[in-house]
Amino acid sequence: xxxxxxxxxxxxxxxxxxxxxxxxxxxxxxxxxxxxxxxxxxxxxxxxxxxxxxxxxxxxxxxxxxxxxxxxxxxxxxxxxxxxxxxxxxxxxxxxxxxxxxxxxxxxxx
Amino acid sequence: xxxxxxxxxxxxxxxxxxxxxxxxxxxxxxxxxxxxxxxxxxxxxxxxxxxxxxxxxxxxxxxxxxxxxxxxxxxxxxxxxxxxxxxxxxxxxxxxxxxxxxxxxxxxxxxxxxxxxxxxxxxxxxxxxxxxxxxxxxxxxxxxxxxxxxxxxxxxxxxxxxxxxxxxxxxxxxxxxxxxxxxxxxxxxxxxxxxxxxxxxxxxxxxxxxxxxxxxxxxxx
Numbered sequence: 001x002x003x004x005x006x007x008x009x010x011x012x013x014x015x016x017x018x019x020x021x022x023x024x025x026x027x028x029x030x031x032x033x034x035x036x037x038x039x040x041x042x043x044x045x046x047x048x049x050x051x052x053x054x055x056x057x058x059x060x061x062x063x064x065x066x067x068x069x070x071x072x073x074x075x076x077x078x079x080x081x082x083x084x085x086x087x088x089x090x091x092x093x094x095x096x097x098x099x100x101x102x103x104x105x106x107x108x109x110x
Numbered sequence: 111x112x113x114x115x116x117x118x119x120x121x122x123x124x125x126x127x128x129x130x131x132x133x134x135x136x137x138x139x140x141x142x143x144x145x146x147x148x149x150x151x152x153x154x155x156x157x158x159x160x161x162x163x164x165x166x167x168x169x170x171x172x173x174x175x176x177x178x179x180x181x182x183x184x185x186x187x188x189x190x191x192x193x194x195x196x197x198x199x200x201x202x203x204x205x206x207x208x209x210x211x212x213x214x215x216x217x218x219x220x221x222x223x224x225x226x227x228x229x230x231x232x233x234x235x236x237x238x239x240x241x242x243x244x245x246x247x248x249x250x251x252x253x254x255x256x257x258x259x260x261x262x263x264x265x266x267x268x269x270x271x272x273x274x275x276x277x278x279x280x281x282x283x284x285x286x287x288x289x290x291x292x293x294x295x296x297x298x299x300x301x302x303x304x305x306x307x308x309x310x311x312x313x314x315x316x317x318x319x320x321x322x323x324x325x326x327x328x329x330x331x
Contacts, residue, residue: 011257025140026147043171044148045123048141049179056186057254073140084255 010042010050012088015059015081022076024067025051051075059084115160115167116145126177129184129327130191137180145170182260185327186250189264192317192324193250196243196271199313200236203278206306215300221292225285232281239274243267261328268324275317282310 017023017031028051029044051073054060059081065074077085120142127134145166152162170176246267253260286293297303 024143026144026151029144029148030151043175044144044169045141045171045176046179048137048144049176049183052137052183053186053254053257056183056190056251058251059255070143071139072143073136 009092010046011054011059012085012092013040014047014050014054015077015085015088018060018075018077018081019085022074024072024074028075054081057084115163116142116149119145119167119170119173122173123176123180126173127180127184128330129181130187133187134184137183141170141180181327181330185264185324185330186254186260188320188327189260189267189324190247190250192264192271192320193243193247193267195317195320196267196274197240197247199317200240200243200274200278203310203313204233204236207310210302210306213302215296215303222288225288228281228285228288232278232285235274235277235281239270242270246270264324265328268321268326268328271317271321272325273321275314275321279311279314279318 013032014028017028017035023031025048026044029047032040032042032047051060051062055062055075059078060075061078062073062075064071066072067074120138123141124134124138127138145163148166148169149159149162152165153159157165246263249263250260250267253263289296297307
């Protein structure tokens with residue numbers, strides 16, 4: 001998948017991964033790759049500034065904690081983040097329904 | 111022995127970035143953690159340490175791909191810092207000086223109309239910049255939601271803080287020069303005036319430096 005196509009939706013993807021519970025950067029990347037069946041081909045380094053931006057947006061809350069013996073920055077969804085995720089899902093559903101309808105081959109006599 | 115590819119990549123990224131030191135360090139520490147985790151995952155899948163590190167670095171992305179995103183966050187952090195500083199310092203200074211004047215400290219004689227107008231202009235500038243700083247903070251937050259570049263908000267905040275500090279500082283100096291003998295008498299008879307002037311100057315200098323940093327980072331992209 002082209003990285004450009006993914007980048008626009010990265011926010012929603014990150015929020016969705018965190019819906020299940022708090023996670024640190026690499027765990028989020030692994031979850032993104034696992035859930036997309038390896039199709040997401042984004043440079044993994046781009047996730048970290050995205051996480052900070054989502055934190056600035058008030059959708060994530062980040063903190064340093066000790067995980068597996070190392071200091072890691074962990075993120076969790078805020079309430080505003082959950083609302084944003086719901087909104088992104090709704091947007092995606094209506095968007096893909098529209099594109100689907102337009103792209104569908106016109107039914108008609110063969 | 112060749113250098114650790116992970117440290118090399120993190121070092122390259124560090125050199126490509128400018129911004130608040132602690133935030134930069136924090137962000138790069140997080141990135142390094144991620145690289146170490148990725149290398150560990152490759153080792154768990156059977157790769158030797160060298161190959162695992164190189165794969166992790168390859169997946170991570172090149173400095174050209176990554177630097178803009180990281181720089182944007184550092185610039186936003188700097189802008190936030192300036193906005194908070196301006197939002198606190200300008201009202202703080204206005205209130206502080208109001209308290210000083212109302213406690214009986216004053217220029218020797220009657221105040222000229224010119225000085226009075228300047229004092230009003232100074233208060234107005236301070237108020238306007240403080241409000242604009244808060245608006246800037248809100249815009250930074252909203253921009254973060256839309257994934258919009260923070261550059262414009264950071265530039266605006268930086269310019270406001272810089273011009274606000276220069277403006278208020280300039281007006282203060284001019285007022286004291288115009289008050290002439292009154293200003294000298296003020297300082298001679300009121301010991302509290304000295305630290306007030308010193309603190310004001312220091313605060314304006316800090317604001318100026320912060321504003322200029324924000325402008326520079328905004329222009330760096």
